[in-house]
Amino acid sequence: MTVAVQSATVDAPFATALLELGRRREDVVVLSADLSKYTDVLPFAEEFPDRFFQVGMAEANMMGIAGGLAKTGFLPIAVTYGVFATRRAYDQVAMALSTGPSRGIVVAFLPGITTPFKATHQAIDDLALMRALPGMTVIDPADATELSAAVEFAVAAAGPVYIRGMRAVVPRLFDPARFELRAREVLTGGEIGLISTGLGCQWALEAAELLDGRASLLHVPVLKPLDVDAVCTYCARFDVVTTVENHSIAGGLGTAVSEAVAGRGMPTRVRRLGVPDRWAPAGSLDYIRRELALDAAGIAEAVR
Amino acid sequence: MSAVATPSLTERAHEIRRTVLLMCRGRGQGYAGQGLGLADLFACLYFSELRASVDRFVLSTGHSAITLFAALHQQGVYELEELCTYGMDGSRIEESPLEGTPGFEITGGSLGQGLSQAVGMALGERLRGRDSRVYCLASDGELQEGQTWEACMAAGHHKLDNLVLFVDDNRMQADGATADVMNVEPVVDKLSAFGFAARRVDANSIDDVLAALDWAREQKGRPCGLVCSNLPGKGVPSFEVYAKVHYIRAPDDVWARALEELG
Ligand SMILES: Cc1ncc(C[n+]2csc(CCOP(=O)(O)OP(=O)(O)O)c2C)c(N)n1
Ligand SMILES: [Mg+2]
Numbered sequence: 001m002t003v004a005v006q007s008a009t010v011d012a013p014f015a016t017a018l019l020e021l022g023r024r025r026e027d028v029v030v031l032s033a034d035l036s037k038y039t040d041v042l043p044f045a046e047e048f049p050d051r052f053f054q055v056g057m058a059e060a061n062m063m064g065i066a067g068g069l070a071k072t073g074f075l076p077i078a079v080t081y082g083v084f085a086t087r088r089a090y091d092q093v094a095m096a097l098s099t100g101p102s103r104g105i106v107v108a109f110l111p112g113i114t115t116p117f118k119a120t121h122q123a124i125d126d127l128a129l130m131r132a133l134p135g136m137t138v139i140d141p142a143d144a145t146e147l148s149a150a151v152e153f154a155v156a157a158a159g160p161v162y163i164r165g166m167r168a169v170v171p172r173l174f175d176p177a178r179f180e181l182r183a184r185e186v187l188t189g190g191e192i193g194l195i196s197t198g199l200g201c202q203w204a205l206e207a208a209e210l211l212d213g214r215a216s217l218l219h220v221p222v223l224k225p226l227d228v229d230a231v232c233t234y235c236a237r238f239d240v241v242t243t244v245e246n247h248s249i250a251g252g253l254g255t256a257v258s259e260a261v262a263g264r265g266m267p268t269r270v271r272r273l274g275v276p277d278r279w280a281p282a283g284s285l286d287y288i289r290r291e292l293a294l295d296a297a298g299i300a301e302a303v304r
Numbered sequence: 305m306s307a308v309a310t311p312s313l314t315e316r317a318h319e320i321r322r323t324v325l326l327m328c329r330g331r332g333q334g335y336a337g338q339g340l341g342l343a344d345l346f347a348c349l350y351f352s353e354l355r356a357s358v359d360r361f362v363l364s365t366g367h368s369a370i371t372l373f374a375a376l377h378q379q380g381v382y383e384l385e386e387l388c389t390y391g392m393d394g395s396r397i398e399e400s401p402l403e404g405t406p407g408f409e410i411t412g413g414s415l416g417q418g419l420s421q422a423v424g425m426a427l428g429e430r431l432r433g434r435d436s437r438v439y440c441l442a443s444d445g446e447l448q449e450g451q452t453w454e455a456c457m458a459a460g461h462h463k464l465d466n467l468v469l470f471v472d473d474n475r476m477q478a479d480g481a482t483a484d485v486m487n488v489e490p491v492v493d494k495l496s497a498f499g500f501a502a503r504r505v506d507a508n509s510i511d512d513v514l515a516a517l518d519w520a521r522e523q524k525g526r527p528c529g530l531v532c533s534n535l536p537g538k539g540v541p542s543f544e545v546y547a548k549v550h551y552i553r554a555p556d557d558v559w560a561r562a563l564e565e566l567g
Binding site: 032034035036037038054055056057058060061083084087088116117118119120121279281282283284287 | 366391392393394398399400401402411412413414415416445446448449450477478479485486488
């Protein structure tokens with residue numbers, strides 16, 4: 001199976017998914033911390049003003065309020081940027097939303113280096129932090145189809161869920177018809193083993209175009225719980241696999257794959273591509289990718 | 305003092321505004337509303353109040369950096385040419401810069417954290433026995449972060465009369481008017497309750513700002529809070545309406561007209 005790189009786009013898929021959910025389930029409530037204009041929650045807020053809570057710029061408080069709503073039988077979806085959902089409100093996400101039996105969903109925008117600002121806005125450690133929370137499901141969608149599916153996945157899940165969001169016009173790589181959110185090979189046959197999550201999928205596909213059909217790609221949208229069988233079956237075919245992610249090389253996909261492979265005592269070497277162990281520069285996404293050698297050429301060069 | 309100082313500070317403020325517009329014009333976008341609204345306050349701070357290498361200025365509101373860059377231009381820290389690369393790939397004139405950028409004492413921009421560091425600096429300067437004063441700018445939106453109030457409590461508790469908090473009371477934030485998003489008033493009363501000497505200031509009046517800074521220096525035994533009312537876009541009549549948004553993106557002719565209106 002081959003996937004075209006950014007074949008189409010979808011307008012505000014998260015807004016649509018929230019609206020559909022709101023119409024279907026009266027227990028869904030949405031919270032924003034002064035970023036409703038920037039996180040595609042306004043359509044929900046307009047249609048369900050009673051079930052939308054603007055808490056002001058106060059992310060820790062937002063997670064606490066979400067926890068309270070959960071205890072009164074609602075399913076809270078707290079929406080902000082990734083850095084503020086995790087670094088700023090980590091203890092609150094842990095204590096108010098994740099100890100159970102009640103639970104909440106966190107949707108976090110501006111994943112990784114998809115912001116023009118530097119350390120203050122780049123959520124390069126959110127997956128690591130969320131992966132470390134007991135029972136937390138962690139999803140890094142690659143496109144509009146996966147983002148919509150992630151919302152459904154989160155609603156159907158039993159415990160707390162963290163989803164990385166993308167706003168406004170979002171690329172669509174995958175056909176939503178009969179789509180299933182799981183680890184799967186989106187490029188097969190090549191002797192170069194790539195594994196991606198989130199935006200890393202598109203980056204890996206772009207690199208694959210420079211590799212003349214020599215690349216295979218396993219895409220893993222759900223980082224936790226990791227589909228260890230799928231990952232290890234794939235890794236067994238290669239001496240080296242390369243993970244590609246829009247996140248620090250510490251604690252995200254690369255780490256999860258390393259843990260899976262090492263846990264089974266497999267000899268496959270794991271090469272981790274992502275944000276290296278330093279603060280990334282500010283600027284456009286293309287610029288930052290080039291600077292970090294995460295552009296197509298940089299990735300192709302690393303794996304060739 | 306005002307008779308002589310005022311005209312020159314007015315010119316300083318005007319030059320800050322011009323620089324802010326030129327910086328935004330490069331990419332056609334930026335935090336122009338904040339830069340124009342805060343220009344008078346920054347003129348007073350950087351060309352009257354702050355003693356070089358003695359006092360400290362802490363910018364908690366990282367995205368208002370544009371005003372500080374523009375003020376530092378007139379201090380010779382940044383050339384206009386470099387400032388016009390504001391927000392561009394590879395430029396160190398970042399829209400929300402980190403500590404280490406010349407003139408920036410802390411990493412602001414993850415909002416609501418700066419006042420704590422200002423409290424730490426005020427404690428440190430006092431412990432060192434220096435008469436340095438610490439000035440911190442935090443926005444009305446930042447008053448919604450609990451940490452700001454934790455810092456206020458500590459400042460009051462430690463009677464930090466070497467600390468001045470400016471609240472950028474521009475009555476707006478990302479999602480709209482602060483009063484609609486999450487009311488923060490009555491700010492003066494709240495600061496007073498936390499042990500501050502607090503008052504409101506018309507931060508678009510240089511005379512009023514200078515008088516408030518004089519008043520702040522006279523306060524003993526407690527920190528000072530100046531709630532700085534200001535109009536986003538001040539000085540560019542068409543922007544005073546247009547700028548009531550958190551971030552401005554506009555075609556070049558809008559910036560050209562704004563520069564004309566500023567004069
Ligand atoms: C902790 C944190 N939460 C959210 C944001 C995103 N954000 C950037 S500016 C802003 C509005 C804050 O209000 P204010 O500083 O008063 O805005 P302004 O007056 O400059 O429009 C928000 C929510 C942030 N930078 N930091
Ligand atoms: Mg404001």
